[in-house]
Amino acid sequence: MAEKKVKVKTPSGKEAELAPEKVWVLAPKGRKGVKIGLFKDPETGKYFRHKLPDDYPV
């Protein structure tokens, strides 16, 4: 499943369209939780995590 780009706020505070390097669900047992993506800011090279839309394919 191809990883699609998402609009995310980078740590430097800029809005960017990026594709996550990795996606997973972060959820305690019995709770819905959230989807998380691992991104790399192309501006700075810094990695950061960001919430993904609930319907983003994992």
Place this chain on the structure above:
DNA sequence: ATAATTAT
């Protein structure tokens, strides 16, 4: 506190 993940 809890869940998974991994760059740092």
Place this chain on the structure above:
DNA sequence: ATAATTAT
């Protein structure tokens, strides 16, 4: 080993 990510 820890920070950081959300929502409950």
